[in-house]
Amino acid sequence: MAHQWHVAEQNNSQCTPPPPEPTPTQPPGCNPPICHLIQSEVFESCHEIIPYEPFLVACIFDACSMDNVNIGCTSLQAYANACAQAGVCIEWRNYTNGQCNFTCEKPKVYKACGPQVEQTCNAWYNFKFIKTQNEFSVMGDIQLEGCYCPLGTSLMSSTSNYCIPSCDICTLPNGEWKEANETWVSNCQECVCDPYSLEIQCQPVACQHQPPLTCDQEGQVKVVETVDCCQMDKCECDVTRCSTSKITCPVGFETEATMGVCCPTYQCVPMDVCVFNNTEYQPGANVPEDKCKNCVCGDSVDTQTHLHIIECQPTECDTHCQQGxxxxxxxxxxxxxxxxxxxxxxxxxxxxxxxxxxxxxxxxxxxxxxxxxxxxxxxxxxxxxxTVCPDFYPEDCVPGTEVISPDGCCPVCNSITKPCNVTKGKVYLDSNGCKSANEVEVTTCGGSCGTYAMYSLEANMMERSCTCCREVSTTKMEVEMICPDGSKFNHSYIHINKCGCQRTECVTPEATQVTRSRHRRR
Structure with a gap:
């Protein structure tokens, strides 16, 4: 309809309306169920007073032409309002399956039919707008849906949202209210809602006498504060007055801080340890208290020091020794x-x-x-x-001369005369407990040589010629020796290659006694 109202401009021109839009056609087969609620028995009591057909057509048109699924509620609400103005109250929203719910701000509740002007606790307001017949009286006769105070309560004022059980109240400057005989404290005033005049009466708060207060704990200071409009002495903490010195605990003790009223207090508490020679030992650890005892830090605690007790057992010495x-x-x-x-x-x-x-x-x-x-x-x-005995061959002995050497080790005999020659054998060499790694060939010179003694007429004395069987040619040999500790060294020995008879000095232990004899000729 806006285009039908033209506004003259300064140049006296008129607005040119746009071309009319085509009327939307209703989709075929659209039949919204919510719209048929208008012609149902829910609104039956209003059908004879106000025809419902225009509202039904409008509902179907809106619901079928617009995307808003709740648009049909508008037509139902319009028909219900028309019925209410005609004096017929319809409770219809409970039949829409929640599609057309009406929400009220607490504490108010929904009513399908209620007065346009709700009675309040303001008598002047009620008298002017409700009880007096004037130009506003027609509003009081119309019942429409809306949010109203619950049954048994009254609206405090037309500008508030308070629903109160009784109108015997005193209104505060901030718009709040107090019930009759209710007391409260505001701005250090004890106030009461007078039940007769419904006016607020206040007087200064009465303060109780406070007994003397002593702040004698470390770090405490006395201050004055206002509590419930009354000045009272109070002890507060000033940490700058606390002592900063700490105690030094002996070995086995640790410092424990306990918070006092304002400042911490320190004390030495025992630890779960043993102490010996200014050293801490954990339970179960060995303690070198006595060389002849096995000492450990035990689990039991001394009743006086509250430290763990050192438990000792005599050391068991093994006195058994092996042979030697x-x-x-x-x-x-x-x-x-x-x-x-x-x-x-x-x-x-x-x-x-x-x-x-x-x-x-x-x-x-x-x-x-x-x-x-x-x-x-x-x-x-x-x-x-x-001792390694040389090879002994009985067949080389003069029969009957076989005997054992004086040391009882080797057999010896008077050998049958043999020429001087090399005799060989194999033995292990032994030197200071060290032994040759392998057998070595040892050689000896043995045999008879010519030796004689005779009287010399010319010299008038005994003439002697002595020879002995001895080495003629030798070679120096080396052999590896192994000692008991595993060390090794090379050892040199003499190997005889050839033996022979060589002259030697004849030694006469005593002078030979010569007995002269006279030979007679015959």
Whole structure:
């Protein structure tokens, strides 16, 4: 319709209306169910008073032509308002399945039919707009849907949203209210809503007498503050008055801070440790309290110091020593030690024999073997010396002369005369307990040489000629030696290549007694 109202401009021209838009056609087959609520029995009591057909056509047109699914509620609301103005109140929104709900701001509630002018607790307002017949009276006769105070409550004023159970109230300057006989404190005034005049009556707040207050804790200061409009003394904390010095705790104790009224207090509390020689030990740790005791930090706690107790057991010393060793005390130590005092020889039959240092022992079953106990560095080591007998051939002996050498080791005899020659054999060399890695060939010179003694007439004395079987040609040889400690070295020895008879000095132990005899001729 706006285009039908023309406004004259300064140049007296008129607005040119746009060409009319074509009337939208209703989609075929559109039949919104919410619109048929108008012609249902919900609005039946109003059908005879106000025809519903125009509203039904408008509802169908809007619902079928617009995208808003709730547009049909507008037509229903328009028909319900028309019915209400005609004096017929219709409760229709509960039949729309929530599609046309009406929400009110609390505490007000929805009413389908209510007065246009709601009665309030303001008597002047009620008298002028409700009870007095004037130009506003027609509004009081119309019942329309809207938000109203719940049953049993009244609207405090036309400009407020307070629904109160009683109108016996006093209104505060900020628009709030207090019930009759209600008391409160405001701006240090004790106020009450007078039930007779419904006016606010106030008087200064009465302050109670406060007993003397003492602030004697560390860090406390006395201040005056206003509490509930009354000045009162109060103790407050000033941390700048707290002491900054801390205590030093002994070993095994730690500093624990406890917060007092204002300042922390410090004290030494025991730790879960043992203390020995100004050293802390955790429970279960070894404590070197006594050399002759095994000491550990136990789990039990001393009732006086509250520290853990050191538990000790005597040290068990092993005094057993192997053969050849004796247990001896060691100065400065709890337990002694095994000290070697003799050599121990293991014999082929797995038996052992003890030899004192510096002595030699010859087994009874083998005269060719002897053992000597010598001290090398700080150790006593048995040295084995074995005599290797030269090859003995009884067929080379003068019968009846076979005997054992004086040391009881090797067989010897008077040999049948043989020329001087080299005799060979194989043995292991032994030197200071070190033995050759392999057998070596040893050689000897043996045999008879010409030796004689005769009287010389010319010299009037005995003439002697002595020769002996000895080496003529030799070679220096080397062999690798292995010692008991695993060390090795090379050892030189003499090998005889050739033997021969060589002259030597004839030694006469005593002067030969010469007995003269006279030979007579006959």
């Amino acid at each position: 060793y004796d247990h001896q005390a060691v100065p400065g130590q709890c337990c002694g030690k095994c000290v070697q005092t003799s050599c121990v020889v293991m014999l082929p039959d797995n038996t052992t024999h003890t030899i004192q240092p510096g002595s030699v022992w010859i087994p009874s079953g083998d005269k060719c073997l002897k053992y000597e106990c010598v001290k090398i560095m700080d150790q006593l080591i048995p040295i084995e010396a074995k």
